[in-house]
Amino acid sequence: MTITEERRQAYSYADLPGLMGRMTGDEKHGPAATSTLDVLWVLHDRVLRVAPERVDDPGRDRFLLSKGHGPMAYYAVLAAKGFVPAAWLPDFGSYDSPLGHHPDRTLVPGVEIGSGSLGHGLPIAVGTALGLRAQGLTGPAVWVLVGDAELDEGSNHEAIAFAGPAGLERLHTVVVDNSSATYARPGGIVARFEAAGWSTATVDGRDHEALHAAFTAPHPGRPHAVVARVEPKSD
Amino acid sequence: MDTMRDRFAPAVSRMLDEDPRVAVVVAEIGAAALDAVRARHPDRVINVGIREQLLIGTGAGLALTGMRPVVHTFASFLVERPFEQVKLDLGHQGVGAVLVSAAASFDWPAGGFTHMAPGDVALLDTLDGWTVHVPGHPDEADTLLRHAVRPGDITADDKVYVRLSVQANRTALPVDGERFLVVREGRCGVVLAVGPMLDAVLAATEGLDVTVLYATTVRPFDAAALRWSAEHATADVVLVEPYLAGTSTAAANDALADVPHRVLGLGVGRRELRRYGTVEEHVAAHGLDARSLRERIGAFLAGGRVPVAG
Numbered sequence: 001m002t003i004t005e006e007r008r009q010a011y012s013y014a015d016l017p018g019l020m021g022r023m024t025g026d027e028k029h030g031p032a033a034t035s036t037l038d039v040l041w042v043l044h045d046r047v048l049r050v051a052p053e054r055v056d057d058p059g060r061d062r063f064l065l066s067k068g069h070g071p072m073a074y075y076a077v078l079a080a081k082g083f084v085p086a087a088w089l090p091d092f093g094s095y096d097s098p099l100g101h102h103p104d105r106t107l108v109p110g111v112e113i114g115s116g117s118l119g120h121g122l123p124i125a126v127g128t129a130l131g132l133r134a135q136g137l138t139g140p141a142v143w144v145l146v147g148d149a150e151l152d153e154g155s156n157h158e159a160i161a162f163a164g165p166a167g168l169e170r171l172h173t174v175v176v177d178n179s180s181a182t183y184a185r186p187g188g189i190v191a192r193f194e195a196a197g198w199s200t201a202t203v204d205g206r207d208h209e210a211l212h213a214a215f216t217a218p219h220p221g222r223p224h225a226v227v228a229r230v231e232p233k234s235d
Numbered sequence: 236m237d238t239m240r241d242r243f244a245p246a247v248s249r250m251l252d253e254d255p256r257v258a259v260v261v262a263e264i265g266a267a268a269l270d271a272v273r274a275r276h277p278d279r280v281i282n283v284g285i286r287e288q289l290l291i292g293t294g295a296g297l298a299l300t301g302m303r304p305v306v307h308t309f310a311s312f313l314v315e316r317p318f319e320q321v322k323l324d325l326g327h328q329g330v331g332a333v334l335v336s337a338a339a340s341f342d343w344p345a346g347g348f349t350h351m352a353p354g355d356v357a358l359l360d361t362l363d364g365w366t367v368h369v370p371g372h373p374d375e376a377d378t379l380l381r382h383a384v385r386p387g388d389i390t391a392d393d394k395v396y397v398r399l400s401v402q403a404n405r406t407a408l409p410v411d412g413e414r415f416l417v418v419r420e421g422r423c424g425v426v427l428a429v430g431p432m433l434d435a436v437l438a439a440t441e442g443l444d445v446t447v448l449y450a451t452t453v454r455p456f457d458a459a460a461l462r463w464s465a466e467h468a469t470a471d472v473v474l475v476e477p478y479l480a481g482t483s484t485a486a487a488n489d490a491l492a493d494v495p496h497r498v499l500g501l502g503v504g505r506r507e508l509r510r511y512g513t514v515e516e517h518v519a520a521h522g523l524d525a526r527s528l529r530e531r532i533g534a535f536l537a538g539g540r541v542p543v544a545g
Contacts, residue, residue, distance in 0.1 A: 106329050114327050123289045124324055127296020134278035158286035
């Protein structure tokens with residue numbers, strides 16, 4: 001099957017488990033992969049203005065998967081939306097596959113950053129938002145997905161503390177909170193964004209309507225953070 | 236004479252005026268000197284506060300949107316503290332930036348070891364694809380900054396490091412951002428002076444029958460120039476670098492891999508001196524003053540034991 005034929009197929013949310021099932025070999029990151037599934041789907045299906053035809057369009061929205069661990073859900077969504085052929089999925093992690101256990105932007109169409117080392121996405125997203133603004137591109141939104149434990153990395157807090165006072169209105173962060181941080185306090189994540197002047201929302205990370213409402217809530221003059229709570233990591 | 240660092244803000248201001256792709260990112264250090272140009276280009280002169288991981292990440296994000304970021308702070312906070320950001324946010328993402336450092340190996344000795352970065356060039360040597368400029372005079376810094384940023388060239392996306400220092404030679408030479416210059420020709424050896432080391436090397440080799448090469452662009456290393464010099468003189472090579480001793484020894488050996496040769500790498504020692512004082516005192520402590528250099532170069536060329544610095 002060619003890439004073109006593949007892309008003509010329409011996949012729905014119900015197809016994602018099947019697409020994910022084609023990938024094996026990264027079971028260690030399994031919980032991390034499924035925690036992000038609904039957030040990734042709602043963003044790509046209903047929020048982000050991105051498409052396989054416009055991966056180089058300066059006016060596209062930018063989605064930066066900062067938490068590069070467990071990218072099976074991400075690859076499944078990219079396949080469902082036609083960015084990569086589903087035929088790529090079974091070779092996941094092999095020497096000849098463009099799909100690694102951490103994504104590489106230079107190998108996968110539609111992937112905006114290579115990630116894997118935690119805490120790099122938010123600072124890069126700050127620069128992306130500043131770069132778009134400096135070029136008068138006020139339309140595109142910049143989205144970053146981070147994990148709750150990823151927020152342990154101090155680099156995130158450099159970005160959070162800067163972006164609020166700098167008024168980076170086009171910057172959005174979604175924190176997938178599966179209670180995997182070893183040291184956490186209830187409400188601690190949202191409090192840190194609020195203290196830095198961000199608009200925030202906390203929602204059920206499995207509820208598509210709630211996610212969509214939180215993702216599309218107006219936040220004039222401020223960056224926006226959505227904490228998407230999912231079931232705690234089980235292992 | 237003004238310093239290379241004094242030239243940074245005027246040079247980058249001109250480039251910001253000329254080219255809408257150019258943006259400058261700082262982390263408080265050097266921000267005040269950019270106040271005037273920030274008033275003209277508020278979206279392209281960015282101060283992220285005292286946040287060096289964000290400093291590099293911001294530069295990378297700007298580059299991902301097609302801009303040409305110039306990122307500036309002291310060398311220790313530009314290359315060493317956010318080294319993983321340099322490696323991943325620029326290298327792994329496949330985007331470019333111009334990193335411009337100040338303070339060098341020991342520009343502020345009274346500030347102590349926290350503000351010294353003799354290992355910056357050696358660290359960048361662990362990464363692929365970096366061009367490294369080490370100007371030896373403020374005029375050369377002007378030339379090399381423009382060469383690094385390439386204002387007006389929409390294809391400019393390479394990774395360049397420009398190392399500014401208060402150490403400087405008395406006069407500027409016509410550097411081109413690529414090749415070594417032959418300053419003196421001789422038959423009994425080759426001495427390569429990097430950036431601000433040239434005056435001391437010329438004084439140290441006065442009356443010696445050696446070739447003196449001058450390097451302000453050390454990566455890529457101009458292997459052809461060193462080969463040419465070694466073919467026209469004894470292939471005894473002394474490198475005199477203003478950063479960690481031996482940083483370019485491997486590059487010199489690679490350039491002469493198929494030729495019998497000897498290499499001596501002189502520069503800043505690894506050992507932490509735990510001394511304050513002046514630049515001149517630190518130059519002498521590392522054996523990089525003209526008298527120490529003459530002794531060490533002379534001993535090496537004579538085939539004898541080279542005195543250790545300090």
